[in-house]
Amino acid sequence: MPVVVVRRAESADAAAILALRHAAEDWLASRSIDQWKPREIPLSTIDQQVASGEFIVGLRPQTQYIVAAMRLIWSDPKIWTDDEDACYVHGLVIDRSRAGTGLGTAMLGHASDTARRAGVGRLRLDCAESNAALRSYYQRCGFTEVGRRDFDDGQWFSVTLFEKAL
Structure with a gap:
């Protein structure tokens, strides 16, 4: 049996997506990990993205x-700054009770397959530079650190850029 069945989100899924995100934000905050600011994304944004x-x-x-x-x-x-010939993963979130089951890896595998089918040569993502555990996870998933991006506006933290050739 597969670890997960993947499909495109439907409008009815937006609240569940946001609930997963909120749980992850709370988990990160409880461990003083700077990755996402709690409640920074409203449901209206998720609705629009879905x-x-x-x-x-x-x-x-x-x-x-x-x-x-x-x-x-x-x-x-x-x-x-050079966002061509790539598919970008953002906001990967899993149910914390399923951590360590291969769920995140399966989702990233689906992203790689989607990008390949679209004829794209790279899968890219980023994470907070200070989140060493997540950076290590992405490296174990086959991503290579290819740079860093700083933001002068103070609204975002510095991020590490990762890429995986497909």
């Missing part, structure tokens, strides 16, 4: 319960 076809959800095979989500976008000039 309507634009950006969100993918992972369902628990036995129950069809949403246990993972991520955005796949085809351009990311806010973070990447």
Whole structure:
């Protein structure tokens, strides 16, 4: 049985996606990990991204319960200055009770497959530079650190840029 069944998110999924995100934000904050600011993304933003076809959800095979989500976008000039020939993963989140089960790896595998089918040569993502555990995880998933991006506006933290050739 697969770890997860992946499909494009539907409008009815937005609240479940946001609930996963909120749980992850709380978990990160409880460990003093700077990755996402609690409650920085409103439901209206998730609704809009789902309507634009950006969100993918992972369902628990036995129950069809949403246990993972991520955005796949085809351009990311806010973070990447050379955003061509790549698919970008944002907001990968899993149900914390399923950590260590291969769920995140399965979602990233789906992202790689989606990018390959689209004829794209690279999968890219970023994370807070200070989040050493997540940086290490992405490296174990086959991503290579290719740079860093600092933001002068003080609104965002510095991020490490990762890329995986497909």
